[in-house]
Amino acid sequence: MDFALSQEQKDIQELALKFARNEMIPHAQEMDDKGIFPHDIFKKAWELGLTNTCIPAEYGGTGFSSLDGVIISEALAYGCMGMNTSFMANDLALLPIVIGGTDEQKKKFLTPFTTDFRIASFCLTEPGNGSDAGGLKTSLKDGGDHWILNGEKMWITNAGHAHLFVVYATIDPALKHKGICAIVVDPKTAGIELGKKEDKMGHRSSDTRGVRFNNVKVPKENMLGGVGEGWAIAMKTLDHSRPLVASSALGGSWRALDLSVIYSKERIQFGVPIAKHQAVQFMIAEMAMKVEASRLLVYKAAWMCDQHQKNTEVASYAKAFAADSCMQITTDAVQIYGGYGYSKEYPVEKLMRDAKLIQIYEGTSQIQRLVIAREVLR
Amino acid sequence: MNIFVCVKQVPDTETKVVPNADGSFIETSSIKWIMNPYDEFAVEQALLIKQANAAANVTVIRVGSVKDTEALRTAMAMGADDGILVEAGDNLDSFSIAKALKGAIDKSGKKADLFLAGKQAIDDDCLQVPQILAQMLDMPSVAVVVGFELNGTTIKAKREIEGGALEVYEINGPCMIACNKGLNTPRYASLPGIMKAKKKPMAQHSLADVGVSDADRRVKYSGFRLPPEKPAGKKFDATDAAKQKEVVAQVVGLLRTEAKII
Numbered sequence: 001m002d003f004a005l006s007q008e009q010k011d012i013q014e015l016a017l018k019f020a021r022n023e024m025i026p027h028a029q030e031m032d033d034k035g036i037f038p039h040d041i042f043k044k045a046w047e048l049g050l051t052n053t054c055i056p057a058e059y060g061g062t063g064f065s066s067l068d069g070v071i072i073s074e075a076l077a078y079g080c081m082g083m084n085t086s087f088m089a090n091d092l093a094l095l096p097i098v099i100g101g102t103d104e105q106k107k108k109f110l111t112p113f114t115t116d117f118r119i120a121s122f123c124l125t126e127p128g129n130g131s132d133a134g135g136l137k138t139s140l141k142d143g144g145d146h147w148i149l150n151g152e153k154m155w156i157t158n159a160g161h162a163h164l165f166v167v168y169a170t171i172d173p174a175l176k177h178k179g180i181c182a183i184v185v186d187p188k189t190a191g192i193e194l195g196k197k198e199d200k201m202g203h204r205s206s207d208t209r210g211v212r213f214n215n216v217k218v219p220k221e222n223m224l225g226g227v228g229e230g231w232a233i234a235m236k237t238l239d240h241s242r243p244l245v246a247s248s249a250l251g252g253s254w255r256a257l258d259l260s261v262i263y264s265k266e267r268i269q270f271g272v273p274i275a276k277h278q279a280v281q282f283m284i285a286e287m288a289m290k291v292e293a294s295r296l297l298v299y300k301a302a303w304m305c306d307q308h309q310k311n312t313e314v315a316s317y318a319k320a321f322a323a324d325s326c327m328q329i330t331t332d333a334v335q336i337y338g339g340y341g342y343s344k345e346y347p348v349e350k351l352m353r354d355a356k357l358i359q360i361y362e363g364t365s366q367i368q369r370l371v372i373a374r375e376v377l378r
Numbered sequence: 379m380n381i382f383v384c385v386k387q388v389p390d391t392e393t394k395v396v397p398n399a400d401g402s403f404i405e406t407s408s409i410k411w412i413m414n415p416y417d418e419f420a421v422e423q424a425l426l427i428k429q430a431n432a433a434a435n436v437t438v439i440r441v442g443s444v445k446d447t448e449a450l451r452t453a454m455a456m457g458a459d460d461g462i463l464v465e466a467g468d469n470l471d472s473f474s475i476a477k478a479l480k481g482a483i484d485k486s487g488k489k490a491d492l493f494l495a496g497k498q499a500i501d502d503d504c505l506q507v508p509q510i511l512a513q514m515l516d517m518p519s520v521a522v523v524v525g526f527e528l529n530g531t532t533i534k535a536k537r538e539i540e541g542g543a544l545e546v547y548e549i550n551g552p553c554m555i556a557c558n559k560g561l562n563t564p565r566y567a568s569l570p571g572i573m574k575a576k577k578k579p580m581a582q583h584s585l586a587d588v589g590v591s592d593a594d595r596r597v598k599y600s601g602f603r604l605p606p607e608k609p610a611g612k613k614f615d616a617t618d619a620a621k622q623k624e625v626v627a628q629v630v631g632l633l634r635t636e637a638k639i640i
Binding site: 008011012015018019047048049050062064 | 451455566572573576
């Protein structure tokens with residue numbers, strides 16, 4: 001057993017952290033405040049190879065392992081969880097193509113993401129279907145030489161900037177999971193209507209919108225897998241993407257810990273730095289434990305993916321534990337900063353707002369527990 | 379065109395530096411090393427020249443411990459073609475380092491057209507190696523360079539002088555340029571660059587291989603210790619006009635007897 005990162009992984013982490021410190025942190029507060037999409041920072045990260053880590057080398061990607069991917073995502077989330085949501089959404093949308101696409105589809109849809117800066121969206125959730133994703137209503141009808149897509153999607157990350165959508169739709173809602181298909185859609189196709197950008201509590205720089213499909217014609221060859229294979233593709237995608245989302249929580253926790261350590265050594269109360277007070281020490285110790293435990297779970301969930309082991313259960317441990325820990329750690333960071341922590345002049349209140357979303361998206365902390373219980377009680 | 383870039387590995391700026399147990403050097407076991415930030419400008423300048431001249435070859439060269447080769451790997455990940463490492467302790471003096479660099483350059487068999495280095499290393503701040511090396515190589519050198527243009531074989535280098543003014547030099551043929559902040563913006567090593575760097579050639583020599591021995595040392599470090607901790611400052615209250623004369627006398631007295639600066 002070896003817990004050490006390879007020299008190459010250390011170099012990758014070093015670069016991603018340097019990028020987070022120099023390019024993301026200086027702009028995170030303002031972009032969050034004004035809700036500015038981090039287009040140029042995203043592009044710069046893409047130029048350095050820090051995004052789209054899921055694209056295999058044979059299609060022009062970096063060919064990184066899942067573990068490499070979470071190491072990068074953790075470091076970028078250290079810079080800003082909100083911006084990292086935009087970056088990660090690309091992987092989330094491209095993974096179904098990596099998992100369920102034919103060689104031809106991969107060349108056609110993945111390679112352009114390696115030669116040009118492009119943005120993608122994963123369209124699963126609907127206004128009426130969040131946790132119960134299998135009950136989706138967006139419909140796919142056979143139009144002869146093409147498919148016809150109708151319906152509405154909700155909370156779609158990157159929707160306003162995307163060059164590619166992967167949409168989940170059903171050929172017959174009565175078939176439930178067995179009727180679901182995954183299909184690649186060009187966002188410029190006639191009949192697609194974007195909603196307004198959501199005004200969110202956190203992750204405010206990421207672009208989140210509703211998307212409406214009105215008789216949208218989609219080429220037949222854009223379907224990933226066969227009719228009814230969409231659900232299996234979505235579930236396999238989540239096995240890969242949950243460690244990634246968990247790593248974002250981990251990165252946020254790590255930042256909150258670092259900031260708390262620095263501040264508690266600087267802030268003087270009762271004549272000593274507050275780090276000398278046991279009440280603060282206990283909060284910091286708790287944070288450090290949870291960061292390390294989150295990291296071990298996240299790395300293991302990604303490592304299992306790389307070993308082609310079924311990681312559904314561990315990925316849910318990682319997602320739920322890292323997200324819940326991030327909420328606790330960022331809340332305590334605000335507590336350690338006291339009144340200053342509650343002010344937007346200081347960086348920790350943003351971390352607390354950002355943490356909340358990770359308990360919700362990509363399977364709520366409650367859904368993760370259902371998944372875990374289902375596996376444990378099997 | 380062969381460009382040599384001299385790089386040094388220095389402790390990360392956030393490192394808390396402490397003397398080692400016997401005070402002979404700093405404790406290096408727990409240090410995180412980075413490329414000397416001024417050397418990044420030198421590497422970037424070499425890569426900019428390479429971008430404009432496809433035939434240019436950039437060799438990075440370093441004298442120092444073999445335990446961690448961060449600076450060379452970073453430079454090659456940024457885009458340098460190959461590397462040379464002369465294995466040595468981290469506490470050599472400037473003369474020995476310059477002599478080792480010259481030895482390694484001679485050994486490479488490459489005809490050097492340009493040398494680039496950072497103007498100083500941020501650890502010992504000696505500001506000597508580029509100039510000593512240029513002297514050994516018998517070529518002109520310009521230090522604290524903030525502007526660089528290459529036209530054919532003519533180099534125009536701008537250096538900062540006191541008062542914010544610039545001196546402009548025109549140099550023909552091989553020379554040493556010691557780079558300062560403001561010359562360019564160093565690029566990041568990209569992830570594909572990091573992967574490619576592993577396959578790039580890196581020659582390794584001992585000090586003896588490049589003709590350097592203990593006898594070359596011009597500076598011997600006698601001991602390292604932290605500066606004494608600064609005592610808390612003294613405050614004097616002179617708000618009461620009637621007492622001001624008395625307070626001034628007190629301050630002057632202490633400056634004479636205690637601080638001994640007047």
